Amino acid sequence: MKNKIYKKISEFTSIGVGGECRGIFLPETTEKFIKIMQDFDKQSIPYKVIGNGTNLLFSDEFQDYFVISTRKIAKKMSKRNNYVTFSSSVNLFDAYNFCLKNNLSGFEKLASIPGNIGGAIASGASCYGVSIFDNLKNISIYHNGEVRTVSIKQLKKSYHSSCFLENTFIKPKIILSAKFELQVNNPCTIQKTYLNYISKRILTQPYGRSFGCVFKNINGLSAGKLLDECGLKGLQKNDAFISDKHANFIINKSKASFNDIYFLIQTMENKIKEKYNITLEKDVEIIK
Ligand SMILES: Cc1cc2nc3c(=O)[nH]c(=O)nc-3n(C[C@H](O)[C@H](O)[C@H](O)COP(=O)(O)OP(=O)(O)OC[C@H]3O[C@@H](n4cnc5c(N)ncnc54)[C@H](O)[C@@H]3O)c2cc1C
Incomplete structure (x- = not known):
């Protein structure tokens, strides 16, 4: 457990949001990866394994577990x-x-x-x-x-x-x-x-820091199209905004917080419920 250096999860997510955790491991081989997990498991220490961090929204609050990122593991x-x-x-x-x-x-x-x-x-x-x-x-x-x-x-x-x-x-x-x-x-x-x-x-999709689509499509119905019909493109909360290219994408312009993004997600959810009586399922994984 020597190579623990990083703590801030935001550096490992594409949206650039996430507070500190107990420590972030970046093993360079599968053997080291397994060894870290075995050491944690022996003592039932909590941890989350992440890949490129492109489907994740972590809270800004302290996360009481370790993170293991697989991005540095030798690619075979x-x-x-x-x-x-x-x-x-x-x-x-x-x-x-x-x-x-x-x-x-x-x-x-x-x-x-x-x-x-x-x-x-x-x-x-x-x-x-x-x-x-x-x-x-x-x-x-x-x-x-x-x-x-x-x-x-x-x-x-x-x-x-x-x-x-x-x-x-x-x-x-x-x-x-x-x-x-x-x-x-x-x-x-x-x-x-x-x-x-x-x-x-x-x-069809915007540049910038995001986690891809916020919501899943529903039985082939495009969530992006429904959100667009609600006029949500361009809606902003501090540094977070709903893309004007694709209404199912939230972009972090610079220093958006978890709460800024979560506010937009809830607004999107509520508008769809109000207009179509549909409950959208989140595509992004939210870790509070
Ligand atoms: C611009 C953009 C466009 C996107 N477009 C699409 C799209 O078209 N279609 C689509 O499906 N997704 C899309 N996504 C979302 C995302 O890229 C995908 O879901 C991607 O496959 C997630 O891979 P990741 O390595 O980033 O996983 P992460 O976001 O790091 O992790 C996702 C989940 O997988 C778990 N996980 C990661 N590695 C492992 C492992 N080795 N073993 C067990 N669990 C693990 C994590 O714990 C987490 O629960 C997009 C994202 C962005 C930013």
Whole structure:
């Protein structure tokens, strides 16, 4: 437990919000990652494992647990026939590039999501009709001192959710690596698809610090469209504002607080309830 240096969670989230915690660990190998978790688990010390921190809103209050970020863990990518295995720290863009080099199709749409393999599986990431679960075969999991392999069939999962989001801070189940079965394809076709979807994203989504969409779509109904119809684009609370490009995005202009962002989230929720009598489900994970 020597390499504990950081404490401020905001430095590890894409929205740039989050108070101090007991300490943030940045292991550089999977072995060190497992060792830290084993030490915590032996004493039932609470901790939260995070990936790229792109789907998280932490409170500004002190968080009485440790955080382990997987972002510095050596990225391992391997291939056998049309199967690829990625460590949880590999981001989706690197996974796409590896597949492109190996003429394998499956990550070209997902590559535009800024998360890593572990975070993407835990949060059930999907976009443009493709889900991280589609080609997933099995995952290697650490839980309470043990490492085991679990097949996709055994995994509880749904739209933008999985059993890993039910993790408590004590002895959580953690993804170490994942194996995918992909389709052989022409690299030009793979790259063209990637460029097509990344351009689409650039055209429709805002730049700036965010955690992606605030709310999930409801049975194919776009939450962004409903929020837009409520006239919420541009609404501001101190340094937090609802993007005028996409009504389901909140941007931190500079020094937005948890309360500024939470105020906007509640306003969005209330407006949708008032106008459509629909209760929106949050896409972002909020940790108070
Ligand atoms: C600009 C922008 C656009 C986005 N667009 C999309 C989109 O199109 N589709 C979409 O689905 N999402 C989107 N997101 C949200 C986010 O990028 C995804 O949910 C992403 O997959 C989260 O990955 P992460 O590594 O950042 O996870 P984090 O945010 O770090 O963590 C998310 C959850 O996963 C858990 N977790 C992380 N690593 C592990 C692990 N190794 N084992 C177990 N649990 C773990 C965390 O504890 C947390 O509960 C977007 C976000 C941004 C900022």
